[in-house]
Amino acid sequence: MTDILFKEESYKIVGACFEVHRILGHGFKESVYKDALELEFIRLQIPFTREKSYPIFYKEEKLKHFFVADFVVYDTIILEIKTGSYIGEPYLKQTLNYLKASGLRLGIVLNFGTPSLEHKRIVF
Numbered sequence: 826m827t828d829i830l831f832k833e834e835s836y837k838i839v840g841a842c843f844e845v846h847r848i849l850g851h852g853f854k855e856s857v858y859k860d861a862l863e864l865e866f867i868r869l870q871i872p873f874t875r876e877k878s879y880p881i882f883y884k885e886e887k888l889k890h891f892f893v894a895d896f897v898v899y900d901t902i903i904l905e906i907k908t909g910s911y912i913g914e915p916y917l918k919q920t921l922n923y924l925k926a927s928g929l930r931l932g933i934v935l936n937f938g939t940p941s942l943e944h945k946r947i948v949f
Contacts, residue, residue: 830931830948834899839944841865842935846942855908858937859895862906866898873898879927892923902931908938912945924949 829835845861859875866873877897881888896904905920912934920932924947932947 830946831899831902834902835931835933835946837869837871838898838902838904838933839935841869841871842937842944843942846937849937851908851938851940853908853937855895855906855937858906858908862896866896871898872900873904874900879923881926892926894923894927897927897929901929902933903927903929905932905934907934907936909936910938912936912943917945917947920947921949 841862842865845858845865849858849861863873863875874897875895877894878891879894880891894903895906898904903920903923905916905923907916909916916934916936920934924930924932930949932949934945934947936943
């Protein structure tokens, strides 16, 4: 049997997201969910950094452009917040690229845009 990467941390993160979705429902902009999630993380004492920037390198040269993760939680998990009709391939690929650039191994994509909260784990 394979161990789940950051199982307890993931459970706490997704639980916080379910609480935000339970109270706000679906239909708001991403920024609203990010603001609420920030408050929920503080309430639950879950360590996070919001909108953390990561440089991108090409042949050991730092490129002008960088990416910004919505949240980095527990210094180990990239959390991407979406409000679409479903979690599509572009969101999954985007998160995978963020993992490559950051050196982190786990990303969670959450979609607050549907009546039931959706989430997918991406392991790199």
